[in-house]
Amino acid sequence: LTLSFINDIVPALFITFIMRTYWKFSTSGEVIFGKNTAQSVGNELRLRKIKQALIVTDAPIVKAGIIDVIRDSLKSADIQCEVFDGGAPEPSTDIVNNAVDTAREVFASLPDAVIGIGGGSNLDVSKVTAAVLTHNTSPFDLFGEDKVAGACIPVIAIPTTAGTGSETTPIAVIEDVNKKLKLAVSSPFIMPRLALVDPMLTVSCPAKVTAESGMDALTHAVEAYTLIEHHALPIPSDMRVAFPGKNPLSDVLAMRAIQLIAANLRTAVYQPHHIEAREAMSLAALLAGMAFSNSGVSSVHALQYLVGQYTHTSHGLGNAILLPAVCDYLMPAQTREFAEIAEWMGEKTKGISDRDAAMWGIEAIRQIKQDIGIPHGLGDIGIKESDIPDMAQATMRYQRLTRVSARPLSAEAFEWILHKAM
Ligand SMILES: [Fe+2]
Numbered sequence: 001l002t003l004s005f006i007n008d009i010v011p012a013l014f015i016t017f018i019m020r021t022y023w024k025f026s027t028s029g030e031v032i033f034g035k036n037t038a039q040s041v042g043n044e045l046r047l048r049k050i051k052q053a054l055i056v057t058d059a060p061i062v063k064a065g066i067i068d069v070i071r072d073s074l075k076s077a078d079i080q081c082e083v084f085d086g087g088a089p090e091p092s093t094d095i096v097n098n099a100v101d102t103a104r105e106v107f108a109s110l111p112d113a114v115i116g117i118g119g120g121s122n123l124d125v126s127k128v129t130a131a132v133l134t135h136n137t138s139p140f141d142l143f144g145e146d147k148v149a150g151a152c153i154p155v156i157a158i159p160t161t162a163g164t165g166s167e168t169t170p171i172a173v174i175e176d177v178n179k180k181l182k183l184a185v186s187s188p189f190i191m192p193r194l195a196l197v198d199p200m201l202t203v204s205c206p207a208k209v210t211a212e213s214g215m216d217a218l219t220h221a222v223e224a225y226t227l228i229e230h231h232a233l234p235i236p237s238d239m240r241v242a243f244p245g246k247n248p249l250s251d252v253l254a255m256r257a258i259q260l261i262a263a264n265l266r267t268a269v270y271q272p273h274h275i276e277a278r279e280a281m282s283l284a285a286l287l288a289g290m291a292f293s294n295s296g297v298s299s300v301h302a303l304q305y306l307v308g309q310y311t312h313t314s315h316g317l318g319n320a321i322l323l324p325a326v327c328d329y330l331m332p333a334q335t336r337e338f339a340e341i342a343e344w345m346g347e348k349t350k351g352i353s354d355r356d357a358a359m360w361g362i363e364a365i366r367q368i369k370q371d372i373g374i375p376h377g378l379g380d381i382g383i384k385e386s387d388i389p390d391m392a393q394a395t396m397r398y399q400r401l402t403r404v405s406a407r408p409l410s411a412e413a414f415e416w417i418l419h420k421a422m
Contacts, residue, residue, distance in 0.1 A: 020237045023230045023247035025294050026188065028157070028168045028195040033283065035275070038069050038158060038198040041115075042077030045156065048194070050112040052080040053156070054103045056126040057117040058087035064204050066160060070117060081115070082106040087122040089314065090182070092175040096139045099129040110134065113193075115156040119213065120164025120315070123157045124172035127190040130155050143176060143183040145242050145400065154193035160201040162268070162281035163213025163316055165220055165289015167195035171242065173315075182305055186242040186400075199275070199282040207269050211372040212316030214265040214281055219319040220288035221257035222327065222341065222365065223297040224250050226334045228406045230295070235403075243296025243404050250295035253287045255344055260284035262345040262368065269372045298405045299326045302398040303414065306391040311382045320374045321381065325421035327362040333407035338362060377422045388418045 062085045074081050084102040116126025128139050134152040157167035170191040176183050230245035260280045267277035300322045307318035331338050339354040342361030349357040392414035402409045
């Protein structure tokens with residue numbers, strides 16, 4: 001009996017409860033992608049029987065005239081809308097509560113949909129607003145994984161930047177004003193029902209925002225591709241986790257995103273009216289969003305939480321500075337993957353070793369960052385050497401991100417990465 005227990009039952013238990021032998025994939029209910037599709041939003045919503053909607057956006061988007069296009073389209077389809085323009089970069093629970101109050105004042109019951117228009121910040125606020133309105137709860141009760149009680153009123157996500165991929169992820173990052181921490185709401189119930197991606201909306205995006213959000217998309221794709229394999233993540237197979245490790249479909253999406261960004265980000269930054277480059281970047285951001293929301297992101301995003309907190313700089317800027325240093329750390333564990341990335345970024349990899357190719361791949365990432373005017377290191381955005389030990393220690397709490405790293409992480413490892421990124 002003892003032998004049979006060791007030989008048969010133990011491995012069976014291990015496979016059932018520990019190893020994940022499958023992968024899953026989910027994305028927005030529907031994606032509409034193309035030039036000038038924003039003008040068709042009214043008709044698209046009418047087809048979905050939506051009669052009244054809350055628009056969540058910010059004042060600069062209103063000023064840029066983008067809301068006029070959307071409002072005219074909704075009006076021509078006889079859809080009532082109310083605009084909440086109190087969105088802001090790095091949004092907080094206060095902003096969510098203000099959006100919720102606006103909806104409650106205007107609509108007799110629930111609106112039929114929440115339309116998020118803008119960068120990732122506004123889209124994230126629209127997701128949490130939909131959840132709070134539907135379940136009559138508070139944003140503070142939604143932080144963490146799987147805390148939304150059930151289906152929500154539909155979120156329609158219309159990005160005006162090419163970067164976050166928020167239009168196709170079930171995640172919203174919001175600052176908890178009580179804890180003074182940026183936290184994530186992660187639930188399949190806040191996944192946008194429709195992602196309407198119109199690259200023309202990104203044409204007015206300033207060079208700095210184009211560069212930083214483009215590097216965020218590159219970070220999503222590179223992190224998604226170089227994560228631990230889904231079957232190697234030691235978590236129970238019946239547990240739902242937001243970031244379960246890489247899979248063959250996330251790999252394909254990440255690959256294409258990296259190719260598109262390497263070929264188009266510089267052009268989009270320096271020639272803002274280059275429509276093909278804008279279109280390629282919008283597609284890349286969408287694909288990278290689909291990739292990482294089904295596999296994960298890891299060290300770069302975990303460290304960026306701290307960099308953002310210390311410097312109040314944008315998510316994309318912190319990621320851009322951290323990415324090459326994290327790649328240096330991961331390279332010994334993922335040499336083949338970085339060699340492939342080198343090829344997708346247009347480096348010559350024929351006839352050289354995987355290790356040499358991998359080094360060129362990381363160099364190509366450093367080069368694109370430099371070419372588009374991203375500051376050299378963390379020291380340039382206000383991080384001091386003396387901040388590093390505390391930052392490294394604090395990063396360890398983002399376990400949902402650190403556990404999917406292909407190379408194990410520790411506070412010492414994060415210190416090494418931060419020094420390298422200075
Ligand atoms: Fe990101």
